[in-house]
Amino acid sequence: MTQRQRRPEPQAEPIQDRAELETVTGEILSYLISAMNVDVEAYVLDELRDGSVVFEIEGEDSGLLIGRRGETLRDVQFIVRMLVNRRIEQRANIIIDVERYQLRRTQKLHTIAESAARSASRGRAKSLDPMTPEERRIVHIALSDNQQVVTESEGQGTERHVVVKPR
Numbered sequence: 001m002t003q004r005q006r007r008p009e010p011q012a013e014p015i016q017d018r019a020e021l022e023t024v025t026g027e028i029l030s031y032l033i034s035a036m037n038v039d040v041e042a043y044v045l046d047e048l049r050d051g052s053v054v055f056e057i058e059g060e061d062s063g064l065l066i067g068r069r070g071e072t073l074r075d076v077q078f079i080v081r082m083l084v085n086r087r088i089e090q091r092a093n094i095i096i097d098v099e100r101y102q103l104r105r106t107q108k109l110h111t112i113a114e115s116a117a118r119s120a121s122r123g124r125a126k127s128l129d130p131m132t133p134e135e136r137r138i139v140h141i142a143l144s145d146n147q148q149v150v151t152e153s154e155g156q157g158t159e160r161h162v163v164v165k166p167r
């Protein structure tokens with residue numbers, strides 16, 4: 001039995017050719033959408049979000065692509081990123097958003113973080129609901145400049161959550 005050789009990891013460099021990134025991502029996303037047999041359309045937003053190219057999906061079946069608490073959307077985004085990275089042999093930052101769900105969720109997390117910070121600044125720690133690593137990161141960043149509180153992630157696995165504590 002021969003050992004299978006691993007491909008080298010994609011380089012973590014910014015994409016030089018945005019047009020190529022958009023084309024490759026569009027092809028992969030279109031293929032996945034047609035394979036899922038959902039009535040949606042995908043397009044590229046003109047603005048970047050956090051340095052990432054954003055593909056917006058809209059349509060009658062868009063809720064199916066969001067899934068419960070955004071789980072399906074996270075999975076679609078992971079698959080698309082992985083396939084694009086392999087095809088262009090670079091690490092590409094791509095955001096797949098459905099009906100601006102991720103943007104609204106980020107705004108909601110900022111609101112939750114600020115509320116927790118107000119509570120913690122009055123002297124008692126505030127534990128937030130369990131979150132994905134990406135969501136916890138958003139909360140940590142949102143409160144990183146707040147001199148009255150400190151944030152920590154606690155718990156294991158799917159129960160991992162952010163605790164906002166007074167400084």
